[in-house]
Amino acid sequence: MIDQKLLEILACPACDERPPVRLKEDRLVCSVCRRAYPIREGIPVMLVDEATIEPEEEAESGAASASAPRDGKAA
Amino acid sequence: MSEERPVVDEKGSACRESGASCCGTAAGAAPADVKALVREAYGRIGAGERQGCGCGCGSAARVSAHLGYGTADLSAVPDGANLGLGCGNPTALASLQPGETVLDLGSGGGLDCFLAAKRVGLAGKVIGVDMTPEMIERARDNAQRGGYINVEFRQGDIEALPVAGASVDVVISNCVLNLVPDKARAFGEISRVLKPGGRMMVSDMVLSRPLPAWVKELGSAYTACVAGAALRDDYLRLIREAGLGDVDVLDERDAAAMFVNANDPLVSRLLGGNALEDLRGAVLSISVRAVKG
Numbered sequence: 501m502i503d504q505k506l507l508e509i510l511a512c513p514a515c516d517e518r519p520p521v522r523l524k525e526d527r528l529v530c531s532v533c534r535r536a537y538p539i540r541e542g543i544p545v546m547l548v549d550e551a552t553i554e555p556e557e558e559a560e561s562g563a564a565s566a567s568a569p570r571d572g573k574a575a
Numbered sequence: 576m577s578e579e580r581p582v583v584d585e586k587g588s589a590c591r592e593s594g595a596s597c598c599g600t601a602a603g604a605a606p607a608d609v610k611a612l613v614r615e616a617y618g619r620i621g622a623g624e625r626q627g628c629g630c631g632c633g634s635a636a637r638v639s640a641h642l643g644y645g646t647a648d649l650s651a652v653p654d655g656a657n658l659g660l661g662c663g664n665p666t667a668l669a670s671l672q673p674g675e676t677v678l679d680l681g682s683g684g685g686l687d688c689f690l691a692a693k694r695v696g697l698a699g700k701v702i703g704v705d706m707t708p709e710m711i712e713r714a715r716d717n718a719q720r721g722g723y724i725n726v727e728f729r730q731g732d733i734e735a736l737p738v739a740g741a742s743v744d745v746v747i748s749n750c751v752l753n754l755v756p757d758k759a760r761a762f763g764e765i766s767r768v769l770k771p772g773g774r775m776m777v778s779d780m781v782l783s784r785p786l787p788a789w790v791k792e793l794g795s796a797y798t799a800c801v802a803g804a805a806l807r808d809d810y811l812r813l814i815r816e817a818g819l820g821d822v823d824v825l826d827e828r829d830a831a832a833m834f835v836n837a838n839d840p841l842v843s844r845l846l847g848g849n850a851l852e853d854l855r856g857a858v859l860s861i862s863v864r865a866v867k868g
Binding site: 502503505506508509510511512513514518520521537540541542543544545546547548550 | 676700702706711712715725727728729730731732735736737738739740742743767
């Protein structure tokens with residue numbers, strides 16, 4: 501539904517650096533803040549107020565190592 | 576719904592019914608309230624309850640003809656795309672080239688997006704951003720009816736665009752930035768998303784002098800756009816401060832002549848006899864081009 505070229509330049513409005521969002525099933529997920537933006541009837545709803553927070557393990561399936569050391573530093 | 580239907584009675588009654596919620600208290604309101612107000616007022620237009628009284632007032636076709644849209648342009652887009660809400664024709668002035676990626680801020684019913692889509696061709700792309708769900712819905716339906724496969728819409732906030740940096744060739748906007756509370760941020764966002772050498776082409780309402788207090792207090796969405804408008808020189812300065820150069824005002828006209836029609840019974844009722852003279856020359860419609868260095 502969303503054109504690949506336009507998906508590539510779609511970015512998370514909540515993050516200052518405007519990182520890209522990834523299409524995940526029926527939503528667009530920011531890999532930095534884990535906000536998930538809904539797609540309603542084919543239209544990405546890129547409003548911070550309407551975003552939900554994606555569970556960590558779901559959001560970071562591809563980059564789990566990035567936050568792991570923080571949790572485990574006491575060990 | 577006929578596009579030719581006069582709008583005054585409908586708008587007048589809509590404003591009376593919903594009181595301040597649709598009406599121009601924008602000047603004294605907090606930014607979040609302004610956004611809510613704008614979203615509601617334009618949502619009603621998007622949903623078809625009202626027509627053409629954001630910044631221009633009258634039938635959509637009449638307003639648009641005055642703004643420099645050719646008949647061929649208007650007949651080429653789906654019915655309902657033209658809501659008569661613009662204050663210029665930025666698409667015509669933007670010198671769009673085939674293959675370019677265009678971002679339209681405050682895309683409304685989609686008119687400017689569809690005109691841009693024809694100019695950039697199938698190798699190009701057009702993205703419309705609007706914060707009003709009813710407008711987005713209407714634009715999407717219009718895109719489907721018109722078969723525009725190179726146009727997409729996003730519901731988003733102009734002060735925090737959901738668009739990657741340096742990713743678009745041209746930003747257009749038509750009579751929308753005046754409604755945005757933080758214009759410095761809006762121009763900052765435009766500058767951020769433009770590729771080096773990319774250009775901005777906006778038509779907008781600005782003020783040549785501060786408005787009298789009574790105008791800002793008028794209870795009508797009619798004034799929402801002028802109450803939020805910036806002084807012309809401040810507006811141009813904000814564009815430069817955002818990192819855009821070669822700022823050029825391509826068109827400038829007295830907007831009072833455009834949107835204040837002395838024969839309009841609503842205007843007469845709202846403004847009364849000599850009040851129109853107070854406004855003459857105070858509100859300008861300008862089309863500004865700028866380039867990202």
